[in-house]
Amino acid sequence: MSGFNFESPRLQAPFNALPFHEWVFPDGTLWTQFFRTSAGYLLRFPDLADFLVSPDGLSATCSPAPEVTDATAHHLYLNQVLPLMLSRQGKLVFHASAVEIGDGAVAFAAASGSGKSTLAASFAISGFRLLTDDGLVLQGSGPGYQALPGHPSIRLWEDSEEALIPAEVEASPALAFTSKSRFLAGRDIGFCDRPRPLRRVYFLGDGGAPEIAFQRMSAAEALIQWVKHSFLLDIEEKPLLASHFDEVARLANQTICYHLDYPRRFEDLARVRQVITGHAGEKVETA
Amino acid sequence: MKLTDKAAIPAQVMARQVGKETVILDLVSGTYFGLDPVGARIWQLLAEGRTLAEVCAAMLAEYEVTREDIERDVLILVEELRAKQLISVA
Numbered sequence: 001m002s003g004f005n006f007e008s009p010r011l012q013a014p015f016n017a018l019p020f021h022e023w024v025f026p027d028g029t030l031w032t033q034f035f036r037t038s039a040g041y042l043l044r045f046p047d048l049a050d051f052l053v054s055p056d057g058l059s060a061t062c063s064p065a066p067e068v069t070d071a072t073a074h075h076l077y078l079n080q081v082l083p084l085m086l087s088r089q090g091k092l093v094f095h096a097s098a099v100e101i102g103d104g105a106v107a108f109a110a111a112s113g114s115g116k117s118t119l120a121a122s123f124a125i126s127g128f129r130l131l132t133d134d135g136l137v138l139q140g141s142g143p144g145y146q147a148l149p150g151h152p153s154i155r156l157w158e159d160s161e162e163a164l165i166p167a168e169v170e171a172s173p174a175l176a177f178t179s180k181s182r183f184l185a186g187r188d189i190g191f192c193d194r195p196r197p198l199r200r201v202y203f204l205g206d207g208g209a210p211e212i213a214f215q216r217m218s219a220a221e222a223l224i225q226w227v228k229h230s231f232l233l234d235i236e237e238k239p240l241l242a243s244h245f246d247e248v249a250r251l252a253n254q255t256i257c258y259h260l261d262y263p264r265r266f267e268d269l270a271r272v273r274q275v276i277t278g279h280a281g282e283k284v285e286t287a
Numbered sequence: 288m289k290l291t292d293k294a295a296i297p298a299q300v301m302a303r304q305v306g307k308e309t310v311i312l313d314l315v316s317g318t319y320f321g322l323d324p325v326g327a328r329i330w331q332l333l334a335e336g337r338t339l340a341e342v343c344a345a346m347l348a349e350y351e352v353t354r355e356d357i358e359r360d361v362l363i364l365v366e367e368l369r370a371k372q373l374i375s376v377a
Contacts, residue, residue, distance in 0.1 A: 219306030220321045241314040249303040
């Protein structure tokens with residue numbers, strides 16, 4: 001469980017300490033600062049909102065900046081803050097989307113802007129139910145893992161929206177800081193609200209491949225990729241990091257991880273879905 | 288770097304075996320390094336606090352390799368690990 005409260009909008013006062021971590025976009029724009037406070041963690045999204053997160057990651061209080069809408073603050077909570085809180089609770093949370101194929105979950109892990117939401121949306125409007133758009137939570141289950149359902153919605157850039165989403169699909173209110181739109185699951189976007197056994201994980205390439213290409217990853221390669229795609233709130237909490245490393249190493253030993261690349265063309269997505277569906281249904285090779 | 292030197296592994300640097308390989312990761316910087324089983328054995332000996340000469344002697348006893356080759360390989364690996372700040376050497 002993770003609790004979330006709003007406080008009244010207020011100006012972001014300078015914080016009297018250096019952040020212990022920052023997220024910065026490739027163009028140098030500061031996106032998030034992580035501060036340690038006596039009450040837990042302060043996550044600052046400059047000019048948007050402050051989130052005070054309890055030390056155990058179980059609750060967060062949001063103070064939006066003036067003029068910032070509740071929808072924007074809630075969006076930040078769902079997409080940025082909640083996955084970090086879950087990581088602080090010891091859960092495995094990754095930058096990955098997931099859909100239900102057959103009786104299992106297939107995940108697509110990638111950095112922002114690499115096509116994981118577009119691919120998941122492509123499946124979701126084609127009869128495969130969405131499990132999560134990002135912030136994939138995995139939970140150990142016997143010898144394997146289960147993919148847990150996330151928020152029943154999907155966020156897409158305008159070009160993916162135009163190519164994939166029927167006009168009648170309900171969208172959340174527009175946000176000031178991004179041109180991405182959030183589409184709610186419903187009749188056209190099916191949502192799977194139950195955990196599903198994780199069958200395959202595809203780490204997406206950069207789209208440079210001329211054709212659809214799969215490559216089985218070694219356990220070491222998978223470990224490195226899982227670590228790179230992890231949500232982690234406190235990168236200085238060494239016991240928690242060590243525990244996370246142990247869990248991710250166990251996850252990496254599952255023989256289900258592949259590198260996948262394909263040309264990023266909307267007109268090819270049906271073929272990509274077909275190939276992935278076939279590949280994901282194959283018996284898992286043993287190392 | 289001398290064969291009498293020892294490696295020190297920072298607290299935030301950890302190694303885990305996955306499959307046939309060992310991955311070394313700096314949990315703070317995110318720097319990582321993959322080792323094959325021979326490299327992993329060298330890492331294990333370094334982590335036990337042995338000098339580079341003692342590491343080479345152990346490897347000579349365990350593998351069919353010449354002293355010249357193993358000393359070169361150990362020094363190359365240690366230098367790579369040091370360059371990635373996964374160990375310090377003194």
